[in-house]
Amino acid sequence: MKQISTRFSIAVHTLSLIAVSPRECTGDYIAGSVNTNPVVIRRIMGMLKKAGLVEVRPGVGGASLLKAPEDITLLDVYRAVDVIEDNQLFRVHEGPNVQCPVGRNIESALQSELSEAQSAMEHRLAQTTLSRLIERFE
């Protein structure tokens, strides 16, 4: 199957780097640490900017956090990079046969359970802050 995009892990990497690094972090520098193309980083930075997590100095270059690392959770990043469609982790097949009792009810019955499972995952993501992550490798 498809997994959740590396956009998420790259975004966490990027934010960690900005938080930790003493020097100005340009897109190229970050790309060098992540080991990918600078455009990939710029795309992700655009999402992080839109989410209000970072600001970027255009022209001169360099990014900085808009929130303290203690106040950025993995859930914030996960949401910022728009990593699941329509905010629904599980996709449910559409148009089941409404003549059938199963077909008629499966969607709502499943959705509530799947939402619970998704929430459990996201709740756990919300418990890890960026500061907690970076303290492991400073």
Place this chain on the structure above:
Amino acid sequence: MKQISTRFSIAVHTLSLIAVSPRECTGDYIAGSVNTNPVVIRRIMGMLKKAGLVEVRPGVGGASLLKAPEDITLLDVYRAVDVIEDNQLFRVHEGPNVQCPVGRNIESALQSELSEAQSAMEHRLAQTTLSRLIERFE
């Protein structure tokens, strides 16, 4: 982003139908309830069979559960249909720069947090049984 494949929800639909239906469930009948192509159902049935959840009578047709609905959880189904690759919900970017303290440590630091989040989701799936689901629409 990509979401988790409808294979999962179709598999749950299929098992529910088998559990609920008084008549023999052929692939074509299930496909009619799910509203998809019979081959899609047969493929999923193959996975459910391999996981030991159902048995299918070849030739004559019809499927039946190999476990009681109380003993089949959503996690069992989710695992059976092989819905995430390598059993890792989150994909982490590969080959970060090991010269960089962030690049060197991000993978293991992230992996442990992401595994926790994934486990939280799967644990919640394990709490819902097929019987609990079907009692809502019998």
Place this chain on the structure above:
DNA sequence: ACCGTTGTAACCATTATAGTTACTACTCTT
């Protein structure tokens, strides 16, 4: 004015998905 940087658009190769057609193998019924 120049240079390095950011912000995008456009394109491409790869991959998973889900539907479809087609064919073989199997079992029961007649």
Place this chain on the structure above:
DNA sequence: AAGAGTAGTAACTATAATGGTTACAACGGT
């Protein structure tokens, strides 16, 4: 023995997300 209906699979297709790439315009400091 033959036929009808079903399961099992292979193969092909269209669609879409991903992640990398090139190219270029806009911006700001030296």
